[in-house]
Amino acid sequence: MAISQEYESELTTYKAETYWQIVFKRLKKHKLAIISLVLLIIIILACLIGPFFVKYHYNDMSNYDPDNPFVGEYKPPSKYHLFGTDELGRDTLSRILYGGRISLFVGFASVFSAIIIGVFVGAISGYYGGILDTLLMRFTDIMFSIPVMPLLVVLATIIPGGGVWKIILVITIFGWMTDARLVRGVYLSLKEQEFTEAARAIGASNSRIIWKHLLPNSMAPIIVSSTLGVGGNIIYEASLSYLGFGIMPPTPSWGNMLQNAQSAMFNAPWLIWFPGIAIFITVLAFNFLGDGLRDALDPRLKL
Numbered sequence: 001m002a003i004s005q006e007y008e009s010e011l012t013t014y015k016a017e018t019y020w021q022i023v024f025k026r027l028k029k030h031k032l033a034i035i036s037l038v039l040l041i042i043i044i045l046a047c048l049i050g051p052f053f054v055k056y057h058y059n060d061m062s063n064y065d066p067d068n069p070f071v072g073e074y075k076p077p078s079k080y081h082l083f084g085t086d087e088l089g090r091d092t093l094s095r096i097l098y099g100g101r102i103s104l105f106v107g108f109a110s111v112f113s114a115i116i117i118g119v120f121v122g123a124i125s126g127y128y129g130g131i132l133d134t135l136l137m138r139f140t141d142i143m144f145s146i147p148v149m150p151l152l153v154v155l156a157t158i159i160p161g162g163g164v165w166k167i168i169l170v171i172t173i174f175g176w177m178t179d180a181r182l183v184r185g186v187y188l189s190l191k192e193q194e195f196t197e198a199a200r201a202i203g204a205s206n207s208r209i210i211w212k213h214l215l216p217n218s219m220a221p222i223i224v225s226s227t228l229g230v231g232g233n234i235i236y237e238a239s240l241s242y243l244g245f246g247i248m249p250p251t252p253s254w255g256n257m258l259q260n261a262q263s264a265m266f267n268a269p270w271l272i273w274f275p276g277i278a279i280f281i282t283v284l285a286f287n288f289l290g291d292g293l294r295d296a297l298d299p300r301l302k303l
Contacts, residue, residue: 026296033292036285043282047100056081056091058098059250074268084270086260096274099252103279106164106237106253107230110171115226117172118179119215125180126187127210137184140177148174152236156245167246171236179225186218220297224290231286238279254279 017025027033051058075085083092125136155170190196191214199209234254240246241255249256254275261271 023296027292030292030295032288033296036288036292039281039285040289043100043278043285044104047097047104050097051094051101054091054094054097056094058094058252059090060094061089074264076268077270083274084268086257086268086271087264092257092271092274095252095257096254096278099254099257099275100278100282102164102247102251102253103234103237103255104230104282106167106171106247107234109164110168110175110233110236111226111229113168113172114175114229115179115222117176119183119218119222121176122180122183122185123187123210123215123218126184127191127206127214129188133184136180140180143174143177146174149239152240153243153245156240164247167237167240170240171233175229175233178229179222182221182225183218186221187214190214190217224294224297227286227293228290231283231290234279234283234286 073085073087073089075081075089077084081091081093083096086092086095121136121140125133152170152174155173156166159166159170187210191209196209196213199213204213237246237253238255238258241253242259244256244259247253247256249260257275258272258279261268261275265272
């Protein structure tokens with residue numbers, strides 16, 4: 001009787017773990033991914049709310065003060081300007097925080113846009129197959145074969161304007177193919193599963209099967225690809241801005257801060273260090289987080 005009561009007590013207190021609870025438990029075992037996640041949260045919060053707490057606006061120019069050797073152009077880090085000042089006497093810290101908003105927004109927005117295109121192309125191609133699959137995948141192969149950076153520069157030159165949305169559009173054009181390939185592969189496998197056949201048997205339409213039944217089961221590779229893609233797109237934005245085809249001054253981004261500092265890298269090296277370190281840490285953290293999510297979402301791997 002005691003055994004029966006103990007067994008009954010276990011049954012009443014037992015709660016089955018959901019899929020995402022299991023994924024999070026596995027992710028917690030990946031120390032680098034958790035450290036990266038904490039770093040990214042700190043960086044994102046600093047960029048979002050940090051500019052409200054710094055003393056200087058990102059575009060304020062400080063005039064030379066003979067009584068204060070730390071105020072003016074090309075001043076090294078000090079208690080007045082923690083990251084020093086640039087060629088116009090602007091506070092580097094405030095520009096890095098505000099520029100982080102721009103770089104992170106470009107990274108996230110371009111990944112989101114690329115996912116929408118990639119998921120649509122991959123889902124249609126993988127589910128319907130046949131000639132439609134052949135046409136879509138051959139077009140994807142053509143896009144894959146194009147050298148990305150030269151075309152990014154050409155498009156950034158052709159498309160008028162120098163705003164954030166132009167950079168997002170340019171990066172999105174060449175950022176959807178990997179997602180399309182991943183989603184197509186998953187759909188090719190899932191459309192033959194029993195739950196898909198059951199949905200067809202009860203009269204579910206193709207669109208309902210594609211978006212309501214198959215898409216939720218394809219989220220794992222999409223999430224991993226998105227996480228890795230944000231870091232890559234930040235690099236693309238920084239590269240375009242460094243080459244002078246990205247975000248135009250006076251609006252700061254980490255890339256154009258590096259571009260502006262190249263003429264003063266020897267007499268004002270802090271202008272290179274701080275935006276370069278910001279890019280390095282952010283991209284590395286996204287890559288480590290992506291690796292951790294890939295391992296956590298793969299049930300075949302034992303963590």
